[in-house]
Amino acid sequence: MTKHFRYTLQKQDGQARLGVFSTPHGDIHMPAFAPVGTQATVKTLTPAEVRHLGAELVLANTYHLYLRPGADRVQRFGGLHNFMGWDGPILTDSGGFQVFSLSNLRQVDIDGVTFKSHLDGSRHRFTPEKVMEIEAKLGADIIMCLDECSEPTDRAYNEAALQRTHIWAERCAAHQQRPHDQALFGIIQGGIFPDLRLQSAAFLARLDLPGYAIGGLSVGETKAEMYRTLDVLMPAIPADRPRYLMGVGAPDDIVEAVARGVDMFDCVLPTRIARNGAIFTRHGRVNLRNARFADDPAPLEAGCDCYTCTHFITAYVHHLIRAKEILGLRLTTLHNLRFLQRLMAELRLHIAAGSFDDFRQAFLADYLAAKQSEGRT
Amino acid sequence: MTKHFRYTLQKQDGQARLGVFSTPHGDIHMPAFAPVGTQATVKTLTPAEVRHLGAELVLANTYHLYLRPGADRVQRFGGLHNFMGWDGPILTDSGGFQVFSLSNLRQVDIDGVTFKSHLDGSRHRFTPEKVMEIEAKLGADIIMCLDECSEPTDRAYNEAALQRTHIWAERCAAHQQRPHDQALFGIIQGGIFPDLRLQSAAFLARLDLPGYAIGGLSVGETKAEMYRTLDVLMPAIPADRPRYLMGVGAPDDIVEAVARGVDMFDCVLPTRIARNGAIFTRHGRVNLRNARFADDPAPLEAGCDCYTCTHFITAYVHHLIRAKEILGLRLTTLHNLRFLQRLMAELRLHIAAGSFDDFRQAFLADYLAAKQSEGRT
Numbered sequence: 001m002t003k004h005f006r007y008t009l010q011k012q013d014g015q016a017r018l019g020v021f022s023t024p025h026g027d028i029h030m031p032a033f034a035p036v037g038t039q040a041t042v043k044t045l046t047p048a049e050v051r052h053l054g055a056e057l058v059l060a061n062t063y064h065l066y067l068r069p070g071a072d073r074v075q076r077f078g079g080l081h082n083f084m085g086w087d088g089p090i091l092t093d094s095g096g097f098q099v100f101s102l103s104n105l106r107q108v109d110i111d112g113v114t115f116k117s118h119l120d121g122s123r124h125r126f127t128p129e130k131v132m133e134i135e136a137k138l139g140a141d142i143i144m145c146l147d148e149c150s151e152p153t154d155r156a157y158n159e160a161a162l163q164r165t166h167i168w169a170e171r172c173a174a175h176q177q178r179p180h181d182q183a184l185f186g187i188i189q190g191g192i193f194p195d196l197r198l199q200s201a202a203f204l205a206r207l208d209l210p211g212y213a214i215g216g217l218s219v220g221e222t223k224a225e226m227y228r229t230l231d232v233l234m235p236a237i238p239a240d241r242p243r244y245l246m247g248v249g250a251p252d253d254i255v256e257a258v259a260r261g262v263d264m265f266d267c268v269l270p271t272r273i274a275r276n277g278a279i280f281t282r283h284g285r286v287n288l289r290n291a292r293f294a295d296d297p298a299p300l301e302a303g304c305d306c307y308t309c310t311h312f313i314t315a316y317v318h319h320l321i322r323a324k325e326i327l328g329l330r331l332t333t334l335h336n337l338r339f340l341q342r343l344m345a346e347l348r349l350h351i352a353a354g355s356f357d358d359f360r361q362a363f364l365a366d367y368l369a370a371k372q373s374e375g376r377t
Numbered sequence: 378m379t380k381h382f383r384y385t386l387q388k389q390d391g392q393a394r395l396g397v398f399s400t401p402h403g404d405i406h407m408p409a410f411a412p413v414g415t416q417a418t419v420k421t422l423t424p425a426e427v428r429h430l431g432a433e434l435v436l437a438n439t440y441h442l443y444l445r446p447g448a449d450r451v452q453r454f455g456g457l458h459n460f461m462g463w464d465g466p467i468l469t470d471s472g473g474f475q476v477f478s479l480s481n482l483r484q485v486d487i488d489g490v491t492f493k494s495h496l497d498g499s500r501h502r503f504t505p506e507k508v509m510e511i512e513a514k515l516g517a518d519i520i521m522c523l524d525e526c527s528e529p530t531d532r533a534y535n536e537a538a539l540q541r542t543h544i545w546a547e548r549c550a551a552h553q554q555r556p557h558d559q560a561l562f563g564i565i566q567g568g569i570f571p572d573l574r575l576q577s578a579a580f581l582a583r584l585d586l587p588g589y590a591i592g593g594l595s596v597g598e599t600k601a602e603m604y605r606t607l608d609v610l611m612p613a614i615p616a617d618r619p620r621y622l623m624g625v626g627a628p629d630d631i632v633e634a635v636a637r638g639v640d641m642f643d644c645v646l647p648t649r650i651a652r653n654g655a656i657f658t659r660h661g662r663v664n665l666r667n668a669r670f671a672d673d674p675a676p677l678e679a680g681c682d683c684y685t686c687t688h689f690i691t692a693y694v695h696h697l698i699r700a701k702e703i704l705g706l707r708l709t710t711l712h713n714l715r716f717l718q719r720l721m722a723e724l725r726l727h728i729a730a731g732s733f734d735d736f737r738q739a740f741l742a743d744y745l746a747a748k749q750s751e752g753r754t
Binding site: 083 | 672689690692707
C-alpha cells in the first residue's frame with residue numbers, strides 16, 4: 001500500500017469498526033455509504049448536491065462508461081473526476097456484475113467474458129487485463145478486479161465461477177496500471193457457501209490487496225443467508241484493510257453488516273426507489289404516491305435536515321410525483337441519500353462512543369416494526 | 378389599481394420600454410421573461426435555482442392545477458406561493474388556452490366552455506366566474522381573464538370567439554375575488570386581423586384593467602404576421618399598463634416584440650427544447666445530441682455565466698443527454714433560462730442607455746445568421 005491508501009482503524013465496538021481510508025482525492029470516513037453514479041452522474045443530482053449530502057465516495061460503473069461515452073474519451077478529458085466534476089474519491093466496479101446482469105449473449109471462459117452491449121447489440125470482450133486498462137483510463141481512486149457474480153445458491157456454478165474469479169484477480173493484480181494512485185480491491189465470491197467464501201477470502205488475502213469486497217450478496221438469497229454468510233466470512237478478511245459489501249443499501253442490512261465489521265457500501269436502492277416515489281424513514285420505507293399523502297402538511301420525515309424536508313411539505317412532493325415532475329425525483333433522491341448519510345454518521349458516532357449495539361437494536365426495532373404497516377412498499 | 382400593482386415607466390427608447398411593475402410579492406423589472414411552472418414547478422428546477430437565474434416572475438397553469446392537485450387543496454396550503462415554495466410574483470393563466478389545446482371534447486358556448494380532462498376524461502366546465510374563483514384560490518399576484526384562443530387566420534371563427542372573449546372579460550372583472558392583492562389582466566384576441574385586434578384592445582381598455590395581454594400569437598401564424606399584428610396593436614394598448622405577449626419565448630421574437638413596446642413574456646420553449654437537448658446561443662439554437670459535441674471540451678456557450686457553463690464541458694452534457702440522464706435536462710434547462718434572463722437584462726440596459734436599436738440589430742444579425750447553419754434545430 002502506498003501512503004495514499006492507508007486504512008486506519010480508530011475504534012472497534014464489538015465487530016463494528018470506525019476507521020478512515022485515505023485516497024488521492026481525500027479521506028473516506030467509515031463505515032461509509034457510496035451513492036451510485038452509474039453513468040458518471042448520481043441520478044438527478046449535481047456533484048455539489050452529492051457533496052452537500054455528506055457523501056465522500058461516489059461509485060461509477062465501468063460497464064456503462066466503457067460502452068458510453070467510452071474510456072478513451074473519459075481519459076482524454078482528464079478522467080472521471082474532471083469529466084463529471086466530482087473532486088472527491090471515486091470507485092469504479094469492474095463491469096463484471098453488469099456483464100452478467102445486463103448484457104445479452106454473454107459467453108464466459110477461463111480467459112474472460114464475451115458479451116453484447118445492452119445499448120446496440122455490439123460485441124465486446126472483457127479480460128482481466130482489458131478491465132485493468134479501462135479502469136486506469138477512467139481514473140477512479142478505487143478500482144475493482146474483474147469477477148463473476150453467480151446465482152448465490154447454486155453450488156456447482158459457484159465452484160466453477162470462483163475458480164475464474166480467482167485467476168482473474170491474480171491477473172488483474174499483475175496487470176494493474178496505476179498502483180501509485182489507484183487502489184485495486186479484490187472481490188470475495190462463493191455464494192451462500194461458507195467453505196467457498198472462506199476459500200475465496202484466503203486466496204485473495206494472499207494477493208495482499210489494499211481492500212476487499214464481498215460480492216454476490218443481496219442478489220436473491222434471504223437476509224438470514226446474507227447475515228450468516230457475513231458471520232462466517234468477516235473474521236477471515238484482513239483486519240487492516242477496508243471491507244466493502246457491494247450492492248447493499250437497505251438501512252437494516254447496512255446496520256447488520258456494520259455490526260459484523262463491514263466498512264463500505266454502495267447501492268442503487270436509495271436512488272432507484274426515490275424515482276419510484278418511495279422514501280426511507282426511521283419507521284420503514286414509505287411510498288409517497290399513496291393518496292393519503294395528498295393532504296399531508298408535514299415534511300417527509302420529522303427531524304430530517306435534508307433539503308427536501310426543510311423546504312417542502314409532503315403534499316407538494318406527492319403532487320410532483322403524481323404529476324411526473326422531475327423535481328419530485330430530485331427531492332426524494334435527496335432525502336433518501338441524506339437519510340443514509342445521516343445513518344452512517346450516527347453509526348460512526350455510536351461506534352466511537354461504544355454504544356453501537358444499543359443504537360443497532362433501537363434502530364432495527366423502529367425500522368423493522370414498521371415493515372408490517374400499511375404505508376410500507 | 379392599488380398601490381401594489383403600479384406600472385412605472387422609467388425610460389422609453391423608440392417603442393421599447395424600461396419599467397417596473399410592483400406586486401405584493403415584489404417588483405418585476407421589465408421587459409421581463411417568466412419561466413413557466415405549469416404544475417407548480419419550473420420543470421427540473423428548485424425555486425431557489427429559478428431565483429438564482431434572475432427570474433422575478435413565474436407562471437403557473439390554472440387548467441393543470443385545477444385538475445391536479447386541485448385549487449381547494451392549493452388554497453388550504455396557503456396558496457401557490459407556499460405550496461411550491463416560491464416567494465416571488467406568480468402569474469396564473471386562465472386555463473382557456475389549455476382547454477382549447479389539451480382537453481378533449483370541448484364545447485364552447487356564450488356562457489363558458491365544457492371539456493374533458495386530459496388526465497382521466499372527467500367532465501368539467503369553466504365559466505368566467507368559475508375561473509375567477511379558481512384563480513383566487515391559487516392566489517397568484519397576476520391572474521388572467523378567461524379567453525378563447527382561436528386559429529389565428531380564420532376570420533369567422535375569430536369574430537365569434539372575440540365576442541365571447543369580451544363578454545367573459547367583463548364577467549371576470551365583475552366577479553374578481555381579490556382585487557386588493559391580485560391584478561386581473563385582460564387578453565386581447567383577434568388573430569392576425571388588425572381591425573379585430575384594435576376592436577379588442579379598445580373594448581378591454583374600457584374595463585380599466587391593471588395590465589393587458591396579447592393572446593393568440595405564436596400559434597401558427599408566420600413571424601411576419603406576428604410582428605405586423607404587434608405593429609398595429611401596440612399603440613392601442615394603454616401606455617400606463619404592462620403589456621404581456623403570451624406564449625412567446627424565441628429570442629428573436631422577444632427582441633422584436635420589445636422593439637414594439639412589449640413588457641412581459643412567458644413561454645415553455647426554453648424549458649421544453651432543453652429537455653430535447655437543444656440550447657439557445659447568441660449564434661442560434663443548437664442541438665447537443667449532435668455527435669460533433671461528443672468531444673467538445675468547451676462550455677456550452679463561451680462567456681455564459683450560467684451554472685452549467687461555469688461547471689461542465691459540452692462533451693459531458695452531451696453524454697448525459699445521450700444517456701438520458703436527468704442531470705442533462707437540468708443543465709440544459711438552467712442554461713436556456715439563464716440565456717433569456719441575461720437577454721432581458723441586456724435589453725433593459727440598452728433601453729436605459731438609449732442604445733436599444735443598435736443592440737437589437739447586432740443581436741438579430743448574430744442570432745438569425747446562424748439559422749441557416751448546420752447545428753441549428
